[in-house]
Each structure stands twice: as C-alpha cells, then as structure tokens.
Amino acid sequence: MSRFYITTAIDYANGRPHVGHALEKVGADVIARYRRLRGDEVRFVMGMDEHGAKVAESAQERRIDPQEWTDRVADEWRSAWAALDISYDDFIRTTEPRHRAAVEEMIRRMEARGDLYLGTYAGYYCVGCESYKTEDELEEGRCPHHPHREVEWMEEEDWFFRLSAYRDELLDLLERRPGFVQPEARRNEVRRMVEDVKDISVSRSALPWGIPWPGDRERTVYVWIDALTNYLSAVGFPGEAYRHWWPASLHVIGKDITRFHCVYWPAMLLSAGLQLPEQVWAHGFMTLEGRKISKSAGTFVGPAEAAERYGADALRYYLIREIPWDGDGNFSWERFDERYTSELANDLGNLASRALSMVARYRDGTVPAHAGKELAEVREATVAQYRTALDGNDLQGGLDAAFGLVSEANGFVERSAPWALAKDPQRATELDETLGALVGSLAVAAVLLTPYMPRKMEDLWERVAGERPLPTLDELSALDPSGWRVEKGSPLFPRPEVAAGA
Ligand code: ME8
Helix, strand or coil: CCEEEEEECCEECCCCCCHHHHHHHHHHHHHHHHHHHHCCEEEEEEEEECCCHHHHHHHHHCCCCHHHHHHHHHHHHHHHHHHCCCCCCEEEECCCHHHHHHHHHHHHHHHHCCCEEEEEEEEEEECCCCEEECHHHCECCECCCCCCCECEEEEEEEEEECHHHHHHHHHHHHHHCHHHEECHHHHHHHHHHHHCCCCEECEEECCCCCCEECCEEEEEECHHHHHHCHHHHCCCCCCCCHHHHCCCCEEEEEHHHHHHHHHHHHHHHHHCCCCCCCCEEEECCEEECCECCECCCCECCCHHHHHCCCCHHHHHHHHHHHCCCCCCEEECHHHHHHHHHHHHHHHHHHHHHHHHHHHHHHHCCECCCCCCCCCHHHHHHHHHHHHHHHHCCCHHHHHHHHHHHHHHHHHHHHHHCHHHHCCCHHHHHHHHHHHHHHHHHHHHHHHHHCCCCHHHHHHHHHHHHCCCCCCCCHHHHHCCCCCCECCCCCCCCCCHHHHCCC
C-alpha cells in the first residue's frame, strides 16, 4: 500500500473563508479521496496560520486578544470546510504547543548547521504578504498584490538564514526533479527566483505575536518560517512519528506563495537535514464574476453561502469543472446554473433516473443476470483514463473520463431503446443485457465521482448497490450488478425550479 501525505496551505487567521480558498481545499480533497479510493494510506492535513503582523493587526482592530481572535476564526473556517465535506485527517493551528516544539527544533537544527547569523535588515515589508520586498518588486511604491495598503519601512537587527548557500542545490533540484514544482509554468518562475536568491531575515523584533526565538527573548520567529513548519509538526515532528509520513507526497498551494514553498521551504529542510517533499502543486487564482475576490469591493462569497444554491456537492463539482487546476479561472453564477442543469441534472441525473426506473419497471427492481459484454470495454478504458488523469493531478481530466462514460451510457440507452425491447418477449435477453450494462456503468460512474461529489455519489451508490461497501478502483473491473436490488428514489439533482421550491 502506498503512503500519501497531502497538505494544503494553512490560511491566515485574519479574515473569512471565500470561494477562492474553497477551490484549493476542494481540489486537495478530491486528490485525497482519490488516493483513498486507490487504496493508498492517506494523511490529509489542513490548518490555520495564526501568528504574524497581519493576524495581530486584525485582533487589534477588534480590540481582542489575538489568541481569542484566532480561536474564533479557526472555528469559522473549520465549519466552512465541514459544510463542503472536506475530509482532512488533522487540522493544525500554529498557536498549538505541538507546533511550537517543531519550530524550535527547526531553528535549533538550522543553527547547528551554521546557517543562522545576526545581521541588520533595512527594507520594505508588506504585511499583506507577510514578506520583505525589494524596490524592484514594488509598483509605484506599493506591493502589487496589496495595492490598498502601504508597505512598511523596517530597520532592525534580525536573525538571517543563509539561503544563498542553497542556490546551486536548489537549481540542481529543479533540474533533476522536474516534478518537484508543477505545473510547468510555475517551475520556470521558481527557477528565476532561485537564480537571484539572497539571504533572508527570519526573525522579527518588536512583534510579540509569534513564537519566541529560542534563546533570544528580544525576537520572534518570522511568520513564514513558523507557518511552513506546520507540514512537519502536523505529523509529529520532532517526535519519531513523523518518519512514517515524511517526506510529504504533495503540498497543494496557490501560485502566489511558490517562493515560500519552492525556495525557502526546501532550503530550510536541507539545512535541517530533512528530506524534501515529493511535489508542490501551485494552482491558479480564481476571480468572482471577473473581479478579484474582496470583501471591501463587495465581491465576496463564502463557501457555505455558495453551497446553498444546489448543495455542497454541486459547488464542489462546479469549482473543479470550471476552474482549471493548473491555471486561473472565473466563478460565475450563470455558468454554475448552466453546468448544474446540463451536466448534473440532465446528463448524470437522467442516466441515474432512467437506468434505475427501467429496472424497477421491467424487472421489478432487481438487476437481471447478464453476460456483461455491453459497454465493458468503455468502462475499462474509462477507469484507465481516470487513473492516469488523477495520478497526474489532472482533476478536470478525471471528470472528463467519468462523464465520458455517462455520455456513452446515455447514447447506449437511445440506441438500444429498452422500452421497445420490453414490448417483445423474444428479446428478453437483450433487455437483460441492456439493463445490466446501464446499471453497471452507472455504478462505475458513481464510484469514480465520489472524490468530487462524495455525499451525492454515496447516495447514488446506495440506490444501486444497497448496503454493499464502495469498491476500490482495482475492484471496479470485476463489478457485476447482477441480482442487485435497486432503488430509484427522488431526483439526484433536482432541477432549479424544484430545488428552489417553486
Ligand atoms: O498565503 N483563488 O494564506 P492565505 C485561488 N498563510 N486560491 C486562493 C485565492 C483565490 N482567489 N485566494 C487565496 C497564506 N487563495 C499563508 C499560507 S502555508 C505554510 C501559509 C489561496 O490565507 C492562496 O493561494 O493568504 C493560498 O494557497 C491559500 O488560499 C491561503 O491563502
């Protein structure tokens, strides 16, 4: 059994979750659920990034203690992820004692390696990015990612990390292991970042909201050094348990934070004598109706609010169907409505209701024994296509495979016209074959779609297979629904007018 440790970015505890954050969490959840379906031993970790100037600022604005603030925020984010059925195994918060112990150990190891030294930092800092900025990175004196806020001039004595010493090793890593940063466009950006890498300040004086620097009461640990270490603390580092899961198989993050994950993080790990993650996947950015998602600009939709339209599964489906996992995309209510109606209610919903109601009508609800030849090759090819797509993090490709099967099965219903076969007792075997092929294909599609729409597909599986456990991917080719009692039930994806109660 393969071991698969997958993480997402841990979100800043300074605001509310929106549908852009949801894209990342749903995408990672699809991968985690797919790996479980493959039979892998999976650990899926998410969490909150709770220290630093940005979080301290938002607590201060509300005049509450930062810990109390982050407790509140963490609850809100967790309930958003529960509403979308995100199946994380652990939720790490950087204010937890288990995390602090890991950060202290990382600093100790980097120090022992001779990679930390005291120096003076003088330059700009963007609290929005929690990042130091050079003059070249600013546009008209402002951070291009956070143009609404001033960058701060900082001058202080800090601990520095000898990042530049890892330049050649990092360049070599990017060459030798092209899969380390994906998709490809991101790898090219990262290579350019590494080429002119400089040492970085890794502590902050005058910022008490952080992990105290070990052995230096004047300073706290820079929030990115703190945050990146969550991937280790969540699996038990520095205890022995982490060895079971480390190195991580996949860090899923957004394209805005590749510098931290693909430059700082591997260098920190090399310095600490730890193995590097197998892959960092940097997804793109999502806009809402063509505009940047922003509360102040009024373009903001929370995950639970978006799920109210047609339920969590339809939202999960729409996000992954619409937004390329390897690039940018746009969330539009109109497209959501169109896709819901044509792809979920019509294509998939119709197949389910036709297949199940015909078994009820013509065979009293029991799938007849059949030779299982019809559509067998299509099913086999679909599973192979699906596997290849998802092994390569091609989330839309996985959907294409499953919906290709749905459309083949719908075409097959039209061609074989079971309603005509049912009128002719001479053609009973043909009818048995047709119904068996339809239910078999529906069952396969339901299994392949569980990572995307877990609740609906479990419901569909139950209608088709009753109490039988969901098969793994390997078991799918031998799936034979002969003799299964099926249940038609109410429409799986009710049409909008019905869903809205009209
Ligand atoms: O960066 N579309 O936290 P964060 C797609 N705490 N993804 C988006 C998005 C959008 N519109 N907006 C945000 C941080 N994201 C750090 C991470 S990890 C050790 C520390 C993604 O709250 C973003 O790219 O600003 C990132 O991966 C995640 O949401 C959290 O962003």
